[in-house]
Amino acid sequence: MKRIVGLLLQILCLFGPVLPASAHHSFTAEFDDKKPVKLEGTVVRFEFMNPHSWIYLDVKNPEGTVVRWAVETGSTNALFRRGWRKDSLRAGDRITVDAFRAKDGSNTANASTVKLPDGRQVSGASSRDGGQ
């Protein structure tokens, strides 16, 4: 009986909800998963809001000039339920973001993970992952 219960639990885990993922809009409407980008930079502003929170980030490119990126993450609600708080990012924080670029070629991206100043790597609640 224990084995049956164990098997059922395993199956329930396999078929259980993918939680929580968000999708206010479809990832594919705006972003290109064939254009991954890693951004290391300094936080200028963190807007904790719905339906997407935004991280504005100054990134120094190889030529030495600074480029400002707008990085979309999940909604306040999705981030809050994953442990993010309004002051999780502050101006001046150095962070690394793994993201996907917007199709329109602008310096806009959708974050899959964000490495926080304390070294923790957290989900960006990307619309690519389904979102909530």
Add this chain to the structure above:
Amino acid sequence: MGGKSVEHLRVMAGNSMKLAMLLLVSIGAAAQTEFTPPRLADGHPNFGGIWMAASLSAAFNVEEHGASYGTPAGPSVIVDPPGGKLPYLPGMRERAADNDQHRERDPVGQCHMHGVPRVMFPPFPLEIVQDGNYVVILAETEHGIRIIPTDGRPFLKDYSAWNGDSRGHWDGDTLVVEVRGLNGRSWLDQAGNFMGAGAHVVERFRLTGKDTLDYQATVENPAVFSRPFTLRVPLRRRPADVELLEYGCIEGERDAAHLPAVDGEKK
């Protein structure tokens, strides 16, 4: 490991999965017949609580779909017609496929309401509160509010809205909700499946366990579909520490500037 051994393992794994699924279905059926729902003072089942689709699959695509760009694979939630395909009229499936290639058209992406039935399975929680005269469904996303009178009052006349006009009645322990006045602009999912003008929806809600609420919707929409179809999405009660949060959709909506123009609109 030889090819035969691998094939043997695959067959074994397939059989075990079928057996386990059969067992799950049997347990589900047993639970359904044995379960006595909690009741309010009026004697009707109490649906109160925070719920969310047990699987996000329908939010992505109500039909069976493989994993693709930004979308995990999932089964169809269409239980009628058999086969799980939406019974589109000739030419309509092509329109859905075109929507799929232009997801910027998705009304929800532009902060519009989900519409019925999509509002019942977004990737966000919803809360149900009820008394003897109303069942109210509060959807976190887009702040969707469905006020469903169950006191027998008539439908609004010549009304049109994303979530339409709902009227409910009890069929035993099942809440039956008829929805008219839908504006015909809603999508059914993120994949571009859609409804059109004149849609009429009948929903059925039934508790099948303490934490499981069975949701079915039958959609009749002769402008788009050759026959009615029914979808089924089980909802699961969310843990007690989950509460609905504000969802001010326009506030942080910065995507429009990066999206192609919708239906020829100028940006």
